[in-house]
Amino acid sequence: MTRKLLPRRLVLTLLCAIALPASAENWPNKPIRIIVPYSPGGSSDIIARAISGPLSDALKQTVIVENKAGANGNTGTDAVAKANDGHTLLLCDVGALAITASVYAKLPFDPSKDLKPVAMLAYSPHLLVVHPSVTASNLQELVALSHKQKLNFAVTAIGSAPHLAGVAVEKATKAEWQYIPYKGGAQAIGDTVGGQTQVLMNGMLATLPHVQSGKLKVLGVSKATRVPLLANVPTIAEQGVKGFESGTWQGVLMPANTPPAVVAKVSAELTRIIRSPEVRERLVSQGAEVYTMSPAEMSSFFERERKNWATVVAQGGVKIE
Template sequence: MKRIILAAALAALAFHAAAQQWPSKPIRIVVPYPPGGSSDIIARAISQPLSEALKQTVIVENRAGANGNTGTDAVAKSNDGHTLLLCDTGALAITPSVYKQLPFDPSKDLRGVTMLAYSPHLLVVHPSVPANNLQELVALSHKDKLNFAVTAIGSAPHLAGVAVEKATQAEWTYIPYKGGSQAIGDTVAGQTQVLMNGMLATLPMVQSGKLKVLGVSKATRVPLLAKVPTIAEQGVKGFESGTWQGVLVPANTPPAVVNRLATELTRIIRLPEVRERLVSQGAEVYTMTPAEFTAFFERERKNWASVVAAGGVKID
């Protein structure tokens, strides 16, 4: 019995020591999308406070490509113990259903640290589009060609667009991009007419009049757009979707490091100055423990698998 107690005590000390000794060099936060999207905005909001907390330089690295898979694969295969992934975790849960082959398995090669924020999707159009609600947009899609900007094939906004299209019998053509900022840019320029994207990155374009919002993909209306009806209110009963930003690390990361990161990130995202910055752009601070994050990810993976199957979305 004494040996068991001693072994447990030594294990606890080793666990504590691992967390205290880490980090021993600069931290990289990999965002697997171009600059300007929701994940990038949040990564840059937390990088300086995280640097101060860990007493190490924190670098945000945009590593876009293959609909977010390039940067995600790099993190999954990293073994330096100092590389984090900040991405749309809902989109990551969709990936296994969309791609026939992946160089990584998100359920096995990565582990969740914490969720950071949620923002509903906004259904927006270029101001020249003669539609002021979802019903008018659907009717217009039967008469004119509408290009729907996709932040990435198989992303949550893409599948949200597919779900709305199927539910309303709308007709539009999906135009893929490498990330939300590029999809927003082309819709603002009028090269695409319709876009579904996270509120955090899209709201500034709505507030400046460069995009026109037709609906919000939340169960209830959002205070910043109180006059804008939800998509559910406009006939798509029960419809709700959104962008979830969270942090993941390679699966071999020590539990002590995961727990320390979760503690610091949860504290930082709740700081008044960070929270207010995100809330003012339509994002909700939403945190989870590592265990809650894992359960959420598996639920999302199963839920979106049925949407992917119904929409026939597959990438070789």
């Protein structure tokens, strides 16, 4: 008797279906991993650690935050996109993720198809900061200075949202600076604090403590309106770059094969946690705004960001092979 063998792709699909929970009733049934695709100390890492304890309490299961940096965030993101255990979450800058497909000629995953939006958590504007030795006290003076001396501009990664924000400001003001790429916000901040680089654009959540300590000098905020914690600092739009606004949008995604019931459960818990007074106050005191979205709203936001940043990428000629 001859037995027919199932196609390999169908076998893999069936195995994945068996591995994933059929509903949210018995989920989670093992530890949950929150993958942060950047080095420790950045905005996404800060938020992941702020929510991990409350999420563990709510779901009565261990929640582990794992930093999996590499390839401008693509290493960790790819790991989540290919996860089939039903217990792996990605916490990243959703705006930066929307940029990825425009910057990279080839990716091992499709951000729009292989990941499912779960919940938006927070927003923080970018701060334009310089090392205290830089004599400029506003954006106009920084632009003028860039024509007289070499200024190294630290970027968290080539093609990241802070990098493209810097490109947009450079193009609008005709500034001149040399981009120095890093493997994450913590490293970019560290070298700017140390004076190896002179200029930095980065998320307020991770950068504000260094401004408050005097290790960095802030020249502008990339928000439409001034922020209360830095009420005396003008926005970049106020300083001549009309309509300019950028920032980091931290959110959670899961693999596309995650059952809708699980996505809904995680979304509800994360939204409740991030809105809780203790977590909200902790983040607001550091410069982040709690900014929640449902999975559907987050999906629409992602598509808008993808289109908007694609234009900036094309104008800046940013491409990674």
